[in-house]
Amino acid sequence: MRQFVTVTAKAAPMPAANIDTDQIIPARFLRRPRKEGYGDCLFYDARFDEAGRERPGHVLNQERYADAQILVTGRNFGSGSSREAAVYALADYGFRAVVAPSFGDIFFNNALINGFLPVRLPEEEVSEIVGVISSDAGDNTIRIDLEKLILEAGGKTYRFHIDGLKRRCLLEGLDDIALTRTHTDEIEAFERRHFERMPWLGDRRRTAESQDRG
Amino acid sequence: MSQTLFEKVWSSHEILRTEDGDSLLYVDRHLVHEGSRTAIDKLDDNQLGVARRHQTFGTADHYVPTQGGLDSLAVDQRKMVETFDANMSRFGIEAWGLGTRRQGIVHVIGPELGLTLPGMVLVCGDSHTSTHGALGALAFGIGASEVAHVLATQAIWQRTPKAMRVSVNGRLAPGVFAKDVILAIIAKIGTGGATGHVIEYAGPVIEAMSIEERLTVCNMSIEAGARAGLVAPDETTFAYVRDRPFAPTGEMLEQAIAYWRSLRTDTDARFDAEITIDQELHAPMITWGTTPETAIPVDGTIPDPESAGSPERRDEWQRALDYMGLAAGERLQDVQIDQVFIGSCTNGRIEDLRAAAEVAKKGRARVPVLVSPGSMSVRAQAEAEGLDRIFTEAGFEWRGAGCSMCVGMNGDLVGFQKRSVSTSNRNFVGRQGVGARTHLASPASAAASALCGHIADVRSLF
Structure with a gap:
């Protein structure tokens, strides 16, 4: 698994709540073999219009956020379907971490197993960080330190928590x-x-074999 | 020490617990479907085998066509079904592929075949695995890497979730079904209301429910954020389990029942959260937005985003209304629909089809209706009862078993900006197809809407 100790990278704001895994990667892409990569499918229906053209309003289609590796988003991110492809799509696109007030439990676990860090912070702190990285004047660089369990953005330090085994694996x-x-x-x-x-x-087996099975 | 049902099942499966609070749990039963491809590729890459193939069972559900056979699928969809069959036989895992008599949705066939039993830990690479908790099992969905882990080790690392009890009091008004109960619960606690928790459903309404109704309730636990939902096993459970093909029999069954009786939550056990539902069960529920928490009584009007409570919520509601092509203040019942879907792991069982057929008898469909039984066993039972004829005479299409239009992976899709009333579990943006507008409802409400051509209150037909 890919190691995660510290990451310093540009961050993109996507403050909407309840971005479920169907939105992260629509179901029609899941039959693609894992080895072919899922980065181009990330947020597909939001990033592209029906003709496959980039929607200019989408945050990832804006130059400032094009090379973002950290996503800062709303509560209940990654809820819904257990599809691990949601994590693959984020990771293949180039993201290393996502910051949100809360996550779908299955997404949270899937992320940790794939060297991708979900960072939980209180809602007001996430809003503050969204403010900093969205502002034209602000610097949208964030530093995350998993060893020290801190996130630095806009000159401030935020503490997060993640427990036990999965942190050690990362x-x-x-x-x-x-x-x-x-x-x-x-x-x-x-x-x-x-x-x-x-x-x-x-x-x-024994019980089953004594039955009429089809 | 007093324990909840969930704690009893959890502690009886804990192989070890680290100082940091990570538990390695033993997995009694592992169910797999076509989505296991990624996990099996991972096993192959690491030269690993399947540790306990006789505790692992498979069925093809996500990609199978509901008509026209394999040839009706696109090449890459077909490959998913064929790879599944090949993987199952390669590892010697008992599985029901397309065209076999017991094939069906994994969460329908598990309980139906007696693969799911009270007190067990059951996992599957699908978020609706919470369904199986209706029998008093601790059942939860996992991702592909965890599927590979369970295949290789028959165990899974978990951190102890919190316990929530949802007590459902009172009684169900006419036209109100298990689906309406769970939609009311989600509307009350929200899509993230039970995140980090396992829900135990209790109270007189749950106790009076059949196992199929409890399966519907537990199925949508994940839509409130809960990994699992369960109901204490009781006489209804034991009667359901008896004579299922894979269930224990004779002396072994009696021994099992004696143990299952001990699983009930102790009277003085504590929950981290307690929710009570009683006033919310007077009308059928239906969703207006793009999350299941937007369920409202079918006789209601679409709420105004200005009343959402915060600027973020207001924007969220407005985005949902824009996507759904609806406006605040509109009466839900006036909304015209384009199609109806009856089926899925939420509402694809025989009692669901009976409820829909009762309504279908009253008229003829004004919009296309797809009925997909949850399994081929359910399909056979429905045909034995003549439900298929009721449906076809009402102009409903009678199809094969699978996940079908709930997730559209087999090509059963709702069109762009078309509106469906669906008995499935998710009304997410794009869930039933690009731009599809989904309203979640019970089978009776869905059938009533089909006959009316607009969202309908089933009570008005009786």
């Missing part, structure tokens, strides 16, 4: 499957006790 670039496989003995020991206690939960 900081060290660890693969979660490899990590879990170091616990294989514990999983197997648990499983033996679990199926002794609840024998109906195990392998269902």
Whole structure:
């Protein structure tokens, strides 16, 4: 997994709330193989019109934000469908982090596994940062430090929190499957006790095979 | 110590817990569909196998056509269905592909086949996995990387969510269904109202519900932000589970039921949040905007963004109205519609089709209606009851089983700026197609709207 320690980059404001994963990447793009990349599909129906031309009003079509790597957005970002392609699209486009007051839980987890940092800050702090990066006079550079759990924007420092294992995986670039496989003995020991206690939960083959199946 | 239902299921599946509060949970059942492609590619890239193939089951639902067979699909859609079949047989995972008798939407076939049981931890790479909580399972949706993790290890890392109880009191007025109950709940707590929580649904209305009704309620927990929603297993649950093909039988079933009885939330257990619903169940609900929280009683008028409470909310509501082609103050029932969809993991079960058919008997569709049963088993049952004839005589199209027009991945789409009344779960911008305008409603309300050609109050037809 891609490591995340500190990132200093331009930020783009997208203050709308409830940007769900269907808006981040419409369902019709999900059949594309992962290896072909999803960056061009990001926010597709908002960024492009029906003829595929860029909508000039969209923040990512403005020169100032063209090379943004941090997105600052409204509450409940990434709600809805569990499609991990929402994270792929953001990451493939070039984003490293997204800052919002709240996130859909599944999106939040998907992001962390992909070396992409979701930063939760109180709504008023997010509004303040949106103000700074939207202002023509302001500098739209943000610095995020995952080690120290701080975000710096507009000369101010904001503290955020992210817990435990997934932070460690991000900081060290660890693969979660490899990590879990170091616990294989514990999983197997648990499983033996679990199926002794609840024998109906195990392998269902025998029951199933005695039934008429289609 | 007193525990909630959720805590009991959680703690009985905790393999280990780190000092930082990360739990490694054991997964009893893993359901997969065509979307598992990315996860399986990841396994292949890392030369990993499937750890517990006999606790993993598959069905083709997201991309399958509801008519015309595989040939009706575009090449890349067809490839998703074929890759799924190939992956399932390569890993020896029992799966129901297109054309098999038990194929259907993953959240319909899980409970239907007895793959979902009370007290288990069940995951699937789909956000509506919360559905299975209706049986008292802890069931939640996961992303592709987590699917790969579960396939490889049969376990998943989670941080303990908070517990919320939603008590639904009173009783349902005529024309008010489980779908209306969950829309009312989401309207009350908001699309992010249960983020970070697992919801336990309780109270007399929930207790009186059938399992199919509870499945509808739990299905949309994710639309309030909750990862999972569950209902305490009771006699209704045990009767439902009995005789399902994959459910335990005989002595094993009795042993299981004895354990399932112990899962109820202890009387003095504490929840992090408590919500009560009672006055909200007097009318069928329908959404006007682009999030499920915009549900209002069908006899209401579209609200004014000026009353939204904050400048941000006002702008949000205005954007939703612009997208939906609606204006504040309009009566919802006067809104003309272009098509109707009846189906999905929310409302594609036999009781849903019976409710829609009861209404369909009363007239003829004025707009195109697509009915997609949630599974081929539901389809067979409906045909045995003659529901298919009621639908076709009313001018409704009777199709095959799959996710269909809920998400449109198989090409069943709502047109640009066309308006649908849909029994599905998401009215998001672009969800049913580019520019599609979706109003979420119950099967009875959807059928009534089909007969009227505009959003309709089903109570006016009886």
